[in-house]
Amino acid sequence: MSVLLIAEHNNKEVRPFTYNAITAASQINEDLHILVLGHQADDVAKSLSEAPNVKKVIHVDNEIYENYIAENYTAAIIKHAESYSHIVSSANTFGKNLMPRIAALLDTSQVSDIIKVISEDTFLRPIYAGNAFATVKSNDKKKCVTIRPTSFDPADKSGGSAEITKSDPAEASSSTKFLKKEEVKSDRPELGTARIVISGGRGMQNGENFKLISDIADKLNAAIGASRAAVDAGYITNDHQVGQTGKVVVPDLYIAVGISGAIQHLAGMKESKVIVAINKDGEAPIFSVADYGLEADLFEALPQFLSELNKLNTIQK
């Protein structure tokens, strides 16, 4: 049987992690179909039909799908579930909110946040904040799976021409109403997909001091992250949080500044290819995962770091 992937998008563009999920989903089964639920999201359906791994796009257009109301999405997905062996989505706040609702109605025990497809029914997933990896086999007939996007490379976006079929909407829920979305706009790369991430922790002392971090982020074309402590203290907004309950990032370079390295933070960044830690406490646990550790006062080190970067002739973007 085939795999149905639920697309994440903003009605105009496909959200990037959908492509990582395409890679994982087509490893489960090559007959991959994508369901686009949206409002005036024709461009999204068209873009996805061009991804070579996608065999078919099902497009449902209705205003009730303009925002991610899990109740409305679920009703539409259940209508199509019959023909599929697997329902999959990204394990970000979109898929985390949605998939269990589908799984429960299908009486399926969901497999969350997989980092490897071993076979059609067997997957690898992190547990205990990534301090253990569990190999699990789903014995449910229909499987609901969410995919950790950063563990799979994004699939090719062009070259294919899958058929797009239109389908009717399901009933809308009357008990949930979307009110507003406060999206943080930024010209910087997205935290989840950035090649370089520089993060600040409690050591930053206040929100204004994050300027020291953003100056370097600008120079390196990096995304800005933060520890939970920094977000809790109000230094920076929640969309920057890296960790077990925030975002998981796997950049080529992760620079942790004034972050002690609590288990829950390490869960979100320790798979990064190169890790730098700048902290004045030489005993901080962050140094145990760092490739390069600098024991220094960040208020001296960050301006120096920027001036050293300015001396370089070229910087990779």
Next chain:
Amino acid sequence: MKILVAVKRVIDYNVQIRVKEDGSGVVTDNVKMSTNPPDDNAIEEAVKIKEAGKAKEIVAITIGEEKAQETVRKALAVGADRGIHVKVDNVIEPLAVSKILKKIVEKENPDLVFMGKQAIDDDCNQTGQMLAALLNWPQATFASKIEVKDNALEVTREIDEGLETIEVNVPAIVTCDLRLNEPRYASLPNIMKAKKKPIEQLNASDLGVDINPRIEQIKVEEPPKRKAGIKVASVEELVQKLKNEAKVI
């Protein structure tokens, strides 16, 4: 209003877990256990709503082995009125947990069910959404702010792009984020008082739900270890290493 709050006993968030050598799981013997952190936020929020005069009763429920009762006792010490402990002998999956919770909801008829957004042991992030589906109730997940209105809640949710605000009609399920509030500590007198509050004990097997596992845990292993890094002496050296050795900038 009546609020049911589900709490789970997990390995304490500060414990560095150890994987069993036979690959069957992680070591839990003689390991410090606590309430799952965002479940503390769920209890705290319920207590605040009650203190504001908008809820009459808070019932704390846990599902687990004998000792899981401690988490209910802790909830009682910070303000829950009574407890329910559904005994199970083995670890059960979120689907089974939500089926048990559905039975309890049908019996207790709460207006709201609160719980943490995710348990820090299995990191599944499923139970609240599953319970909402089984009850056909609206769900407000990852809540960082809750405003109680007439027969509805306005909930601000933490999402990847920032914040989203939705309104859900009561009855509803809310899963709580760590930033929802600052959980209080139980005072000694309240801990003493909590010992007198009732905890009803039930056996999962008496509830008539299928809690058999659907997922086989084949093995649990340690993740690959990172190779040890080095300390650099200066910012200049750091930048040189990043440029010439790691070649990432």
